[in-house]
Amino acid sequence: MRTKLQDYFSIVFEPELLTEIEKFGTLVTLKKDDLLIDVGSKITQVPLLLNGAIKIVREDKNGDEIVLYFLERGDTCAISFVNCLNKSKSKVRGVAEKDSEAIYIPVKKLEEWMAKYKTWREFVIESYSSRLDEMIEAIDTLAFMKMDERLFKYLSDKVKIMRDTTLNTTHQQIAIDLNTSRVVVSRLLKQLENLGKIKLHRNKIEVLDF
Amino acid sequence: MRTKLQDYFSIVFEPELLTEIEKFGTLVTLKKDDLLIDVGSKITQVPLLLNGAIKIVREDKNGDEIVLYFLERGDTCAISFVNCLNKSKSKVRGVAEKDSEAIYIPVKKLEEWMAKYKTWREFVIESYSSRLDEMIEAIDTLAFMKMDERLFKYLSDKVKIMRDTTLNTTHQQIAIDLNTSRVVVSRLLKQLENLGKIKLHRNKIEVLDF
DNA sequence: ACACATACGTATCAAAAGTTACATATAAAT
DNA sequence: ATTTATATGTAACTTTTGATACGTATGTGT
DSSP: OHHHHHHHHTTTSOHHHHHHHHHHOEEEEEOTTOEEEOTTOBOSEEEEEEESEEEEEEEOTTSOEEEEEEEETTOBOHHHHHHHHHTOBOSEEEEESSOEEEEEEEHHHHHHHHHHOHHHHHHHHHHHHHHHHHHHHHHHHHHHOOHHHHHHHHHHHHHHHHTOSEEOOOHHHHHHHHTSOHHHHHHHHHHHHHTTSEEEETTEEEEOOO | OHHHHHHHHTTTSOHHHHHHHHHHOEEEEEOTTOEEEOTTOBOSEEEEEEESEEEEEEEOTTSOEEEEEEEETTOBOHHHHHHHHHTOBOSEEEEESSOEEEEEEEHHHHHHHHHHOHHHHHHHHHHHHHHHHHHHHHHHHHHHOOHHHHHHHHHHHHHHHHTOSEEOOOHHHHHHHHTSOHHHHHHHHHHHHHTTSEEEETTEEEEOOO
């Protein structure tokens, strides 16, 4: 676990904090499509993502859903952070987009470290800031972009987060993530293919331009 | 200033903190349409709203804009808080919806009080939480609601924040706030009037059902 | 090889939202 | 009272998005 922590977090945290994380954190291996946090669940642990990618989804009471953003290495879910400190329930769902590893930190330590470590406070503030920015970006996308642009942004974002220009997904899955219909996605994907931006295969999309 | 602070914040903050707020805060009177924070501006003071109402607006690079939510008595702008601690620039605009009063707190004290007062830490966490919830609500609205529902929600929200069932506004202003066109707003407002939910006048909308 | 489930392509139609254009109404200014 | 600016009502049309329907393609399991 120490070596895995070193990878990314040794630049961020001071040695004493790394030791504490090692001591009180739990290393968790997540398989693709594993659920980290569900809507409505209480949160008692907060994940620090070591590698992989997590998709954060908002789901409303009718079961309609929409992807908000992705988390990657070095990120934490600031929303669950707030929920955690606040003892409120999660309003979003987190699902592993690929096999990932995370360290789970118990709530108790979150608060303790806030008082104790400056780098932890900075990390928390920075996380809040990133997450707020991503929420704003999600709002911009919904408020100002048409479906074709949203689709292309979705593909680009996913390429970046998956570190792979070939996405293994279906039109139906994309439709769910964008809260639209499969037919609309197929139509717009075909347009993007005609523009030379992507190449379509069964269960697979090559993103040529992102 | 002390009496104004008592009104709302005496339940929230301990007496010593109230004394500090009185000492280091600046009481500001805001007129309707006054600008509190602009997009791209650096923030060195954070407002605690004593009374009135503030409209928080997101504006993209093309100048398109959309209302995110409203702040009222007892609220603070958690986004500007993060920007403040982070020394980053604001991504939203805050405008007084009616005459309001706020106390401006300098950044330096924000951080100091975080270490010193438990009630302040709780207030900050609570603010973050409220703001995240409001962002999620804004996302729900954009992602899952059609324009007629969004329009009615906008009117209801405004009635609540203004504490007045008669709204003094124009179709054009609503169109700007919802990032749509005036014609669409007029059309849908007429529908709402036919449903008996509102009554239309020049520069004025009576909201009958909210 | 065969059925079967799943994925994808596309035509047709309908609804929602945006655009243009113009008429009318109302308040303020001269 | 007349002009002027602003606000609102509405028709006609276009674009975008969503819904339905059905055909074809591809991979899986028997």
